[in-house]
Amino acid sequence: MSECIVITSGKGGVGKTTTSANIGIGLAMLGKKVILIDADIGLRNLDVVLGLENRIVYNLVDVVEGNCRLKQALIKDKKFPELFLLPAAQTRDKDAVSPEQMKELCENLKEDFDYVIIDCPAGIEQGFKNAIAGADRAIIVTTPEISAIRDADRIIGLLEANEMKDHRLIVNRLRTDMIKRGDMMSVEDVIDILAIDLIGAIPDDENIVISTNNGEPIVINQDVLSGKAYLNICKRVMGEDVPYLDLNVNVSFFKKLRNIMGINN
Amino acid sequence: MGFFSKKKQSSSVAKDRLKLVLIHDRANCNTELLEMMKQEIIDVISRYMEIDEKGLEINLGTTTSEYENGIVPALYANIPIRNMRAPAKRT
Numbered sequence: 001m002s003e004c005i006v007i008t009s010g011k012g013g014v015g016k017t018t019t020s021a022n023i024g025i026g027l028a029m030l031g032k033k034v035i036l037i038d039a040d041i042g043l044r045n046l047d048v049v050l051g052l053e054n055r056i057v058y059n060l061v062d063v064v065e066g067n068c069r070l071k072q073a074l075i076k077d078k079k080f081p082e083l084f085l086l087p088a089a090q091t092r093d094k095d096a097v098s099p100e101q102m103k104e105l106c107e108n109l110k111e112d113f114d115y116v117i118i119d120c121p122a123g124i125e126q127g128f129k130n131a132i133a134g135a136d137r138a139i140i141v142t143t144p145e146i147s148a149i150r151d152a153d154r155i156i157g158l159l160e161a162n163e164m165k166d167h168r169l170i171v172n173r174l175r176t177d178m179i180k181r182g183d184m185m186s187v188e189d190v191i192d193i194l195a196i197d198l199i200g201a202i203p204d205d206e207n208i209v210i211s212t213n214n215g216e217p218i219v220i221n222q223d224v225l226s227g228k229a230y231l232n233i234c235k236r237v238m239g240e241d242v243p244y245l246d247l248n249v250n251v252s253f254f255k256k257l258r259n260i261m262g263i264n265n
Numbered sequence: 266m267g268f269f270s271k272k273k274q275s276s277s278v279a280k281d282r283l284k285l286v287l288i289h290d291r292a293n294c295n296t297e298l299l300e301m302m303k304q305e306i307i308d309v310i311s312r313y314m315e316i317d318e319k320g321l322e323i324n325l326g327t328t329t330s331e332y333e334n335g336i337v338p339a340l341y342a343n344i345p346i347r348n349m350r351a352p353a354k355r356t
Contacts, residue, residue, distance in 0.1 A: 145279075146279050146282060146283050146286075149283055150283065150286055150287065150290065153287050153290060153291070154290065157291070179276070181274075182274030182275065182276050182277070183274065183275045183276055184276055185276045185279055185280055186276070189276065189280050192280075193280065193283055193284060193287065
């Protein structure tokens with residue numbers, strides 16, 4: 001059974017695109033056939049995060065407008081032959097696509113893929129409406145900051161108003177050292193406030209920045225905690241009951257180790 | 266909690282502020298609910314006294330709770346009274 005999942009947040013810069021890329025790759029690592037759609041028309045980014053920026057010929061708007069066939073616009077991933085990207089148009093506007101067209105596109109793609117993952121643009125306007133139109137469920141990304149959580153709450157309200165009841169939360173960029181000091185809201189705090197089910201928690205990890213620089217999402221690296229956390233999310237997406245990683249122990253352990261060794265990387 | 270850590274943790278400050286903001290946000294998304302409530306309040310009070318319906322205001326605000334720690338959301342109603350006697354029943 002195929003599914004279409006939208007990755008959304010309301011606020012920009014909380015890690016939607018990084019999360020989309022990692023979930024897409026993670027699902028492909030678990031043997032699924034996946035298509036990632038960049039719905040952020042005008043601000044294309046999923047291609048660079050995946051390291052596929054040099055292969056783009058056609059894009060989402062070309063498909064919708066009939067300038068090319070759907071298959072022609074799909075870009076095959078470098079490492080995972082079962083993973084494809086449908087890039088956004090860079091020189092067009094959000095209203096170049098309608099929710100009805102997106103819905104039709106998602107339905108078509110669901111025939112060929114196990115998972116259709118949509119990277120939603122920030123905001124609650126046309127781009128958001130397009131991105132959620134064809135989705136069966138949503139994953140909301142937030143960080144433990146007031147602004148991001150407030151926007152996530154608004155998004156949850158809008159999703160519910162659009163009859164999308166199946167939505168779960170990723171809390172991104174957690175810093176266990178700050179949570180311990182009482183200077184950052186914990187996952188429990190965020191869940192308590194938003195009253196929504198969790199699907200994963202990602203530690204704030206500089207390895208994510210490094211891997212994004214290289215165009216290779218962190219989930220490929222299963223030696224680091226953030227990579228493991230993303231793969232666990234993918235397993236939960238597939239319906240597996242995976243216990244949550246103890247970000248606390250691991251992060252503080254590495255931190256201690258780094259401090260002992262005097263490394264500051 | 267040590268002797269010196271009197272200052273409230275910033276995470277709980279954030280949590281408290283956020284809870285209040287969300288109550289307002291969620292209420293604003295539901296202006297018709299506030300409007301319905303306003304009409305029913307007018308109906309009830311009008312049974313006992315004559316009020317200025319146009320001057321009636323209902324807003325969400327905050328107040329310091331006597332029972333819980335800190336600030337809690339509160340419903341504020343400003344209801345100008347015209348006459349303490351009940352208006353004559355319309356026939």
